[in-house]
Amino acid sequence: MLETRLTEKLGCKYPIVQTAMGWVADPNLVAGSCNAGGFGFLAGATIPADEMERDILRVKELTDQPFGVNFHMYQPNAAHIVDLVIEHGVRAVSYSRSPGPEFIKKLKDAGVVCMPTVGLPKHAIKAVELGADAVTVQGGEGGGHTGAVPTTLLIPQVVDAVGDKVPVVAAGGFKDGRGLLAALSWGADGIAMGTRFLMTEESPVPRETLQRYMDCKNPAEIIVSKAMDGLPQRMIMNELLSSLEKAGPAKKLWIALVNAWAFHKHTGGSMAGLLKSAWAMHKDSEIPTSQAIMSANAPMIIQKAMVDGEPADGVLPSGQVAGVIDQLLSCEDLINSIVTEAEQRLALLAQRAG
Ligand SMILES: Cc1cc2nc3c(=O)[nH]c(=O)nc-3n(C[C@H](O)[C@H](O)[C@H](O)COP(=O)(O)O)c2cc1C
Secondary structure, eight states: OOOOHHHHHHTOSSSEEEOOOTTTSOHHHHHHHHHTTSEEEEETTSSOGGGHHHHHHHHHHHOSSOOEEEOOTTSTTHHHHHHHHHHTTOOEEEOSSOOOHHHHHHHHHTTOEEOOEESSHHHHHHHHHTTOSSEEEEOTTSSEEOOSSOHHHHHHHHHHHHTTTSOEEEESSOOSHHHHHHHHHHTOSEEEESHHHHTBTTOOSOHHHHHHHHHOOOGGGEEEESTTTSSOEEEEOOHHHHHHHHOOHHHHHHHHHHHHHHHHHHHTOOHHHHHHHHHHHHHHHOOOHHHHHHHHHHHHHHHHHHTTOOTTTSOOBOOGGGGGOOOOBOHHHHHHHHHHHHHHHHHHHHHHHO
C-alpha cells in the first residue's frame, strides 16, 4: 500500500515528504527524514549562496538516500542552484513559483524530478503543463504561505484535475498515520509535512522558539495574516505579529526594507539585486513592487525566531497542526509511527469490509 508512484519517482521507502522550511530544513533534518525512509527537501531559498554546495555535500555525507532541494526562482543564485542540483545528482527540486522553461528543461533533461507546490487546481494544471513530474498541494491549514481552501476539499479536486498524469502529494495538516491513509483514500500518492518535521528532535530550531510551538494548544490560534509580507501566511500569534497587524503601510514598508537589506547581505546579493528580483516578481505576478519586496524578504524576519532563538521578534510560521502536537519525536520514530498506524487502520477497515 505504501509503494506509490511517488516512492517510485523519488526513490524513497515511504510516501512521506519532509517539505522545505526556510532556516529549518537543514542537512541534518533532511538526512534524518531520508534515513528514516521519507524524502527530505533542503531549504535552498534561505541558504547563503556560498554555502549551498557545502550543504548539499553535507546531506550526502549524512545519508546515502536520495533527497531534494527547494529554491525560489527569484533568488539571485537560482541558476547556480540548478547547476549544483544537476552536478551533485540531487533527485528532486521543489518550488512554489515555476522557474522559466529553460530551467525546467535543463532539470528534466538531467533526470531531476520537478515537484512544485500549488494551492489550487488551476495552478496544478498549469504546473503540469510546464513540465511538473509531481505536484504537492497545500491546503489552507498548512504552515507558511497558504491558501483559503482546506486540505479536505482541495486534495480530491487536484487529484481529479491532474492525478491521472502525475502523482499528487497532499500537504497541510498532516501528522500521523490516519492522515496518510486519508490522503491515499482521496487518491493522493503520499503526504508532505512541514510543521510536524519542525517539531522533531532533529529540528535545528532553538529550544526557546520550539517551546512556543509546543505551548500552542489550540489550532484556532494559529492564524493567517497578510501583515508580514502582504501575502496570506499562517503563523503563531506573537508580539511582532501583533504589532505589525496594527502598523500602517509606511511602517510596514520600512520594516520590509530593513529586513530586505539584511537578507540580501546574508545571501550574498546587493540592494540592486534585491530591487531587480522584486521588479521581476512585480512584473510576472502583477503585485505591487512594495509587496514584492516584502515577499522576497519574509525569510529574513523568520530568521530571528528560527535561527537566533528570539520568538518574540521574529515570525513563527506554522500549520494549525502544531496545536495538536504535544511531543517531539525523532524522525525515525515519527515515520515509523505513521507507517504502523496507517497499516493498522487499513487492516481494521479491511476487516470491517469483510
Ligand atoms: C517554518 C516554516 C517555514 C516554511 N518555509 C517554506 C519555504 O521556505 N519554502 C516553501 O516552499 N514552503 C515553506 N513552508 C511551507 C512548507 O514547506 C509546507 O508546505 C507546509 O508546512 C505544509 O503544511 P503543514 O505545516 O501543515 O505540514 C514553510 C512552513 C513552515 C512551517
